[in-house]
Amino acid sequence: MAGGERAVATLPKLIRSLRKQPPKPKTASYQQTLPSLRRAFSLYDQINLIDNVPDDQLRFQRYTDTGFTVNGVEYEGSLLCVGNLLMSWAPKKFSEITPDSLSIFKVVRPIPEILILGSGRNIEPVDPELRRFIRSTGMKLEAIDSRNAISTYNILNEESRIVAAALIPYGVSS
Incomplete structure (x- = not known):
């Protein structure tokens, strides 16, 4: 049980470390990357039936x-x-x-x-x-x-x- 208790005790520390963002560089040239617009609109593309009509319809x-x-x-x-x-x-x-x-x-x-x-x-x-x-x-x-x-x-x-x-x-x- 000692090993199980240790795993349970370290789990919150592991979750906290995974949530932490990598430190930002201190240089002025740092630019945050933006999420892909394609990814942002991919769900819309999948449900937009009007633009994806088969040619024979x-x-x-x-x-x-x-x-x-x-x-x-x-x-x-x-x-x-x-x-x-x-x-x-x-x-x-x-x-x-x-x-x-x-x-x-x-x-x-x-x-x-x-x-x-x-x-x-x-x-x-x-x-x-x-x-x-x-x-x-x-x-x-x-x-x-x-x-x-x-x-x-x-x-x-x-x-x-x-x-x-x-x-x-x-x-x-x-």
């Missing part, structure tokens, strides 16, 4: 009154996105969105878990018939203005969720 980068910029390509008019598939879409204003304009969701597999309807500049009420159709496909519905719709789409798509978006350009108001 759709990402909305901009919107205008007449269209959208997706993966560096400018598109005019309304768009329909299903997962990473992007296509031009016929409705020019929110009131033109009908079950027929969304009939692709009768055949698309796997069915997206959510459909984001981008209604242009203002949030518009969704026709009850359209709401019933979307519910019958098994999707949830989020109807919001197009600016917030593209942000929501980006986030859900980056999380590898199966998501769809039907978007009217931001400058359109019904």
Whole structure:
């Protein structure tokens, strides 16, 4: 036990000596080294999904009154996105969105878990018939203005969720 007691007695001295910083030189040219900025921001880099999107994944980068910029390509008019598939879409204003304009969701597999309807500049009420159709496909519905719709789409798509978006350009108001 004498050896064990001695080890226990020296432990606080060892901890104190490890905590002590090396003495600073007394010369005026001494400069304290700063921690690496890369190390300081490495955790941020690991969780910043927006800058690390795979090349084959759709990402909305901009919107205008007449269209959208997706993966560096400018598109005019309304768009329909299903997962990473992007296509031009016929409705020019929110009131033109009908079950027929969304009939692709009768055949698309796997069915997206959510459909984001981008209604242009203002949030518009969704026709009850359209709401019933979307519910019958098994999707949830989020109807919001197009600016917030593209942000929501980006986030859900980056999380590898199966998501769809039907978007009217931001400058359109019904």
